[in-house]
Amino acid sequence: MKNANNNQSRRSFLKVTSLTGGGMMIGFSWFANLIPNEAIAAATDKMDWVELTGFIKITPDNQVKIFNPNPEFGTNVMTSLPMMVNEELEADWSKVIVEMGDYDTPRFKSQFTGGSRAMAMAWKPLRTAGATARLLLMQAAANEWGVPISELTVSKGVVMHKASNKSANYGALATAAAKLPKPEKVELKKASEFTLLGTPQKNKVGKEIVGGESLFTLDYKMEGMLIAMVIHPPAFGMQLKSFDATEALKMPGIKAVFDFQVYKDGYVKAGFDTRAFNKLIAVVGNSTWEVMNARKKVVAQWEPIQDTKEMVMARGGKREEIIPAGLESTENHLRLMHEMQKKPTRVARKDGDPETAFKNATKVLERTYTAPFLAHNPMEPISCVAHITDEKAFFVAPIQIPEMMKQNIVSNLDIKPEQIEMKLARMGGGFGRRAYGHYIVEAGHISKRVKAPVKLIYTREDDLTNGIYRPTYIMTYKAAIDKDNNVTAIHVIGGGIPESPLHENRFPAGVFDNYLAESWDMPSNITIGAYRAPRSNFNASAEQSFLDELAETVGKDPLDFRIEMLKKAKANPVGKNNDYNADRFIAVLELLKEKSNWGSTASKNAKRGVSAYFCHASYAAHVVDVTMKNGQPYVEKVVTAMDCGFVVNPEGAKNMVEGAVVDGIGNALYGELILEKGATVQKNLNNYRIIRHREAPKKIDVHFVQNNIDPTGLGEPPFPPVFAAVANALYKATGKRLYNQPYLKELGKV
Amino acid sequence: MAKFQLKVNGKPLQVEADPSTPLLWVLRDHLNLVGTKFGCGVGACGACTVHLNGRAMRSCQLPVSAVGTQAVTTIEGIVSAEKEMHPVQKAWLELDVAQCGYCQTGQIMSAVALLKSNPNPTEAEIESAMTGNICRCGTYLRIKAAIQQAAKSSKK
Numbered sequence: 020m021k022n023a024n025n026n027q028s029r030r031s032f033l034k035v036t037s038l039t040g041g042g043m044m045i046g047f048s049w050f051a052n053l054i055p056n057e058a059i060a061a062a063t064d065k066m067d068w069v070e071l072t073g074f075i076k077i078t079p080d081n082q083v084k085i086f087n088p089n090p091e092f093g094t095n096v097m098t099s100l101p102m103m104v105n106e107e108l109e110a111d112w113s114k115v116i117v118e119m120g121d122y123d124t125p126r127f128k129s130q131f132t133g134g135s136r137a138m139a140m141a142w143k144p145l146r147t148a149g150a151t152a153r154l155l156l157m158q159a160a161a162n163e164w165g166v167p168i169s170e171l172t173v174s175k176g177v178v179m180h181k182a183s184n185k186s187a188n189y190g191a192l193a194t195a196a197a198k199l200p201k202p203e204k205v206e207l208k209k210a211s212e213f214t215l216l217g218t219p220q221k222n223k224v225g226k227e228i229v230g231g232e233s234l235f236t237l238d239y240k241m242e243g244m245l246i247a248m249v250i251h252p253p254a255f256g257m258q259l260k261s262f263d264a265t266e267a268l269k270m271p272g273i274k275a276v277f278d279f280q281v282y283k284d285g286y287v288k289a290g291f292d293t294r295a296f297n298k299l300i301a302v303v304g305n306s307t308w309e310v311m312n313a314r315k316k317v318v319a320q321w322e323p324i325q326d327t328k329e330m331v332m333a334r335g336g337k338r339e340e341i342i343p344a345g346l347e348s349t350e351n352h353l354r355l356m357h358e359m360q361k362k363p364t365r366v367a368r369k370d371g372d373p374e375t376a377f378k379n380a381t382k383v384l385e386r387t388y389t390a391p392f393l394a395h396n397p398m399e400p401i402s403c404v405a406h407i408t409d410e411k412a413f414f415v416a417p418i419q420i421p422e423m424m425k426q427n428i429v430s431n432l433d434i435k436p437e438q439i440e441m442k443l444a445r446m447g448g449g450f451g452r453r454a455y456g457h458y459i460v461e462a463g464h465i466s467k468r469v470k471a472p473v474k475l476i477y478t479r480e481d482d483l484t485n486g487i488y489r490p491t492y493i494m495t496y497k498a499a500i501d502k503d504n505n506v507t508a509i510h511v512i513g514g515g516i517p518e519s520p521l522h523e524n525r526f527p528a529g530v531f532d533n534y535l536a537e538s539w540d541m542p543s544n545i546t547i548g549a550y551r552a553p554r555s556n557f558n559a560s561a562e563q564s565f566l567d568e569l570a571e572t573v574g575k576d577p578l579d580f581r582i583e584m585l586k587k588a589k590a591n592p593v594g595k596n597n598d599y600n601a602d603r604f605i606a607v608l609e610l611l612k613e614k615s616n617w618g619s620t621a622s623k624n625a626k627r628g629v630s631a632y633f634c635h636a637s638y639a640a641h642v643v644d645v646t647m648k649n650g651q652p653y654v655e656k657v658v659t660a661m662d663c664g665f666v667v668n669p670e671g672a673k674n675m676v677e678g679a680v681v682d683g684i685g686n687a688l689y690g691e692l693i694l695e696k697g698a699t700v701q702k703n704l705n706n707y708r709i710i711r712h713r714e715a716p717k718k719i720d721v722h723f724v725q726n727n728i729d730p731t732g733l734g735e736p737p738f739p740p741v742f743a744a745v746a747n748a749l750y751k752a753t754g755k756r757l758y759n760q761p762y763l764k765e766l767g768k769v
Numbered sequence: 770m771a772k773f774q775l776k777v778n779g780k781p782l783q784v785e786a787d788p789s790t791p792l793l794w795v796l797r798d799h800l801n802l803v804g805t806k807f808g809c810g811v812g813a814c815g816a817c818t819v820h821l822n823g824r825a826m827r828s829c830q831l832p833v834s835a836v837g838t839q840a841v842t843t844i845e846g847i848v849s850a851e852k853e854m855h856p857v858q859k860a861w862l863e864l865d866v867a868q869c870g871y872c873q874t875g876q877i878m879s880a881v882a883l884l885k886s887n888p889n890p891t892e893a894e895i896e897s898a899m900t901g902n903i904c905r906c907g908t909y910l911r912i913k914a915a916i917q918q919a920a921k922s923s924k925k
C-alpha cells in the first residue's frame with residue numbers, strides 16, 4: 020500500500036530541467052530544518068521571502084548528485100536529508116554524491132512560518148522530489164521499451180523490465196526523462212517500506228573531514244584575498260570615540276585601517292541582526308599574523324554609550340527596544356534578578372485559584388534557581404569571506420539561516436538581492452551563534468572599502484568578548500502541599516536579563532487545578548541570542564530540579580512521581596494550551612525506567628538523578644550516574660530515552676544525542692560567562708570552561724521510542740534535561756541540593 | 770621578514786615570514802595546508818595539533834623560527850605514500866566520530882602521536898593524552914572508542 024500525496028502546493032515546488040550536455044536536473048524546495056525553532060518564531064511571524072532550493076542532478080555518465088543547500092554545522096544533515104531524497108529516488112546510495120548547495124538566485128518561493136515543524140516540513144518535500152525523479156526515469160524507460168510503467172521495477176539506480184529482460188541505469192534514461200511532463204500524482208512509501216531511512220548510515224563527508232580538506236570558511240582562499248580583523252569596544256556599554264592608526268599602518272603587510280558603521284542609522288533590525296557594537300575599526304592586511312600584530316598597535320579611545328532606543332522587527336511586528344547605558348556585571352545582574360522575583364510581574368497563565376490553595380496549604384516548598392550567561396564557542400571561530408564588486412556581492416559564509424541575512428545585506432551594503440551570491444561553507448559548530456550573521460555585513464563593508472576579496476576573521480577572544488550569549492535567568496517554583504501530601508497548586512515566576520525564560524504552557528502546566536505562571540524581563544546592553552534549545556535549556560533545569568525535590572518532600576519516587584503527574588494531565592488536563600503530549604511523554608519515561616533498571620536495588624544504591632523534558636516537538640529523558648573521581652564529582656554514565664518521531668539515521672542520531680548530553684554535563688558543571696564592568700572575565704578557552712575528554716562520561720546509552728511519527732527535533736531536545744539530571748544525581752552523591760549553575764561552583768569544587 | 774627552510778610532510782619547503790609567526794599560520798596562510806585548525810591561539814584547544822619529530826605539538830604556540838630542521842607532519846601528511854588513510858583515520862570513519870568535524874584533525878594528530886609512543890594505551894592514558902583537545906560537539910566517547918579500535922587493528 021502506498022500513501023497518496025496530493026498536496027498540490029508541494030508539487031509546485033518542483034521543477035524539472037534538461038542539462039546542457041544531457042541529463043536531468045530536478046530543483047525543489049528544501050526547508051531549513053536547522054533553524055533554532057524558538058529563534059525563528061521570535062524573529063518574525065511570516066517570512067514569505069524565504070526561498071530554499073535543493074537539486075538532484077543525474078548526468079549521462081550515471082552520476083547521481085544531490086545538492087543539499089541546508090547549512091551543515093554538525094548535525095549530519097549532509098547525510099540524513101539526502102537519505103530522505105534517496106529513499107524514494109532509489110539510486111545506489113553508496114555511489115550518490117552529496118554536495119553542499121549554494122544559497123543562490125532563488126528559483127522557488129515558499130512560505131516558512133517557522134517553529135518545530137521544520138524537520139517534518141522537510142520530510143515530505145524531499146521524498147516527493149526523489150519520487151518524482153524516479154517516476155520520470157521509469158516513464159522514460161517505459162516509453163523507450165514500449166511497456167507499461169507498472170511492469171517496471173527499480174533497484175540501486177537501475178530500471179528493469181523482467182518480462183523482456185531489459186534494463187537501463189538512471190544515467191542512460193536521464194536525458195529523455197528530463198523532457199517528460201511532471202507526473203500528476205506522486206505516491207510516497209510508507210515507513211514499513213523504507214529500505215534506507217531508519218538504517219544507520221555513515222557521514223557522507225567523513226573522508227573529507229578526517230583528511231583535513233578545505234571545508235570551512237576559515238579555509239577558503241581566493242585570488243587577491245586580504246585578511247581582515249575588527250576591533251570592538253573593550254566592554255558592553257562602550258563605543259568608539261576616536262583612534263590613531265599611525266603605528267599600525269607602518270606594520271609590515273598592512274593595507275588599511277579604518278572605522279566603519281555596520282548598520283545604517285535608522286535600520287530596523289530583524290531578529291537575527293543582533294549586534295552590540297555598530298562602529299568598529301577594521302585592520303586589513305596580507306596575512307593573519309600580520310593583521311593580528313598590527314591590530315595591537317591601533318590606539319583607540321572609547322566612551323560610554325547613552326541610553327539608546329532602537330526599532331526592532333520582532334514577533335508581533337515592530338517595537339522599540341531600549342539599550343540602557345552603563346557597565347553591567349554578573350554581581351549586579353544577580354542582585355537585580357532576585358529583587359525582581361519579589362515584585363509584581365506579568366501573569367502569563369492562571370488556572371483555578373492558586374491564591375486560596377496556597378493560603379490553605381499545610382506546607383509550601385519554594386525554591387529559586389539561577390543560571391549565568393553562556394557563550395556558544397563554536398569550535399571554528401567566526402569568519403566570513405566577502406568580495407563586493409559593482410556587479411556582484413559574493414560571500415562564503417558560515418550561516419545557519421542564510422535567508423534571514425538577505426534584508427540586512429541588501430539594506431546595509433546597498434546591494435540588490437539578485438546580486439547576492441552566497442556559498443555556504445560547512446560550519447565548525449553553531450549552537451545558535453551562527454544564526455546571527457552580522458559578520459557577513461561587516462565583511463561586506465570591508466571588502467567594499469578595500470575593493471578586494473577579504474576574509475574577516477574573529478579570534479576566539481573577539482567572539483567570546485563580543486558574543487551573542489545565552490542570557491542569565493532566574494526562576495522560582497512554589498508548590499502548595501496539603502495535609503495528605505497532595506500537591507494542590509504550583510506557582511512559577513521566571514525572569515531574565517534581558518529575556519524571560521518562561522514557557523507557561525509547558526509541563527507541569529496542565530497537571531494541577533491551581534497554577535500560576537508569571538514572567539518578567541529587564542533590558543540590558545549585553546547581546547543575547549538563541550543557544551541550543553533557547554530558554555528550555557534553563558527552564559528544564561529549574562523545573563526538573565524542583566520536581567525532584569517536590570517528589571522527595573511528598574515521599575514519592577522521582578521517576579514515578581513524574582509519570583503519575585503526566586497520567587493526571589492525560590486523564591484530566593487542566594487548561595487548553597498545554598504544549599506537550601502526555602502519552603508520548605509517559606512512554607519516554609517508561610522506556611527510561613526500563614532501560615536504566617530504575618527501581619532495582621543496584622539502581623537505588625547508585626548516585627542517580629533523573630530528568631525529562633519536552634521541547635522542539637521531541638521528548639527526552641535521562642538517568643545520570645555520578646561517582647567521585649580525583650575528589651571531583653564525575654558523571655560516569657548516562658541512560659537516555661528519546662522520542663523524536665521516526666529516526667532517519669540511527670547512527671547519526673545517537674551521535675547527536677551523545678553530543679547534547681556531553682554539552683549538557685559540561686555546561687551544568689562548568690559553563691559560565693562572568694561580566695565585570697561590562698566586560699567578560701573569560702576571554703579565551705584557557706578560562707572559559709568547556710568539558711574535556713576526561714570529564715566526559717564513560718558510557719551514554721541512547722534509546723529511541725520506535726514510532727512512525729514524522730521526524731522532529733533531535734539536536735536540541737536532549738540538551739535541556741541534562742542539567743537537572745546532573746543536579747539531582749549530585750544531590751544523591753553529596754547530600755546538597757543545587758540551585759545555581761554552574762553546579763561545581765556552588766558545590767565549592769572549583 | 771626572514772626566510773625559513775622547513776621540512777613539512779617530508780618535503781623541503783621555503784617560506785618567508787616574520788620570525789614570530791606561529792607555525793599554525795605559516796601552514797595555513799603560507800603553505801595552504803588548512804587541515805591544521807585555528808581554535809584559540811593560546812594552546813588551550815588542540816585544534817592546531819601537528820607533529821614535530823613525531824611528537825604532538827600545538828602549532829599556534831610554536832614560532833616558525835623555533836622549528837629549525839625538525840620534521841613537521843600535518844594531517845595532510847599522515848596518509849601513506851600510496852595515499853592510503855592512516856589506521857586512526859580509518860577507525861574515525863568506521864565509528865562515525867565527527868559531528869561538525871572542525872576539531873577532528875587535531876584530535877587525530879594527538880591520537881596518532883599517542884599510539885606511536887604508547888601502542889596500547891589504557892583508558893586513563895587516552896584521557897590524559899587527549900584532554901588538551903576540546904571537541905565542542907562532544908564526540909569524546911567516539912574518539913576514545915576510535916583510538917581503542919585503531920590500537921587493536923594495528924596489533925593484528
Ligand code: FES
Pocket residue numbers: 806807808809810811812813814815816817818827828829830
Ligand atoms: S589553536 Fe592552538 S591550541 Fe587552540
Ligand code: FES
Pocket residue numbers: 093398447448867868869870871872873903904905906907908
Ligand atoms: S566535531 Fe565539532 S568540535 Fe569536535
